[in-house]
Amino acid sequence: MIARCACGSVEYEATGDPILGVACYCDDCQAGSRQIEALPNAPPVLDPDGGTAYVLYRKDRVRCTRGGGLVRSHKLKTKTDTNRVVATCCNSAMVMTFDDSKHWVPVYRGRVQGALPPIDMRICTKFAPDGSKVPRDAPIYPGFSVRFIGKLLRARLAMMFGR
């Protein structure tokens, strides 16, 4: 899988199957996506329904293969482990990284080239903007779902056992 910024200067590559595709409607994702969209000439990040779609990969399977010097991390608050990584050449949202030991990397789905991996679930939908029409194309969860956490745990176990 290749994720490329709008102008093509920055690329991330991921190998193997994604852990899952997810659209998140939490307040932080909405604020983070809006903040990036507000940068000069930034391409859209939020879906029309207020969700932000990601494809989650294991951290050991994602790397920046091009334009590493052009990326910059944005934090919503000073005391957060979450970084939203932006390609400064064209202000495209690329990936999220975590300062703590989280073992996955969400790649912004809008940057994925070629066939898009499916959205397996929509989470934190109780925070979706008023009147937003959350599509019913995948299971919808008002908060973080057990299935979401289960998938992440399985990926962690696979990593621990060297698979």
Ligand SMILES: [Zn+2]
């Ligand atoms: Zn760019």
Ligand SMILES: [Zn+2]
């Ligand atoms: Zn979120």
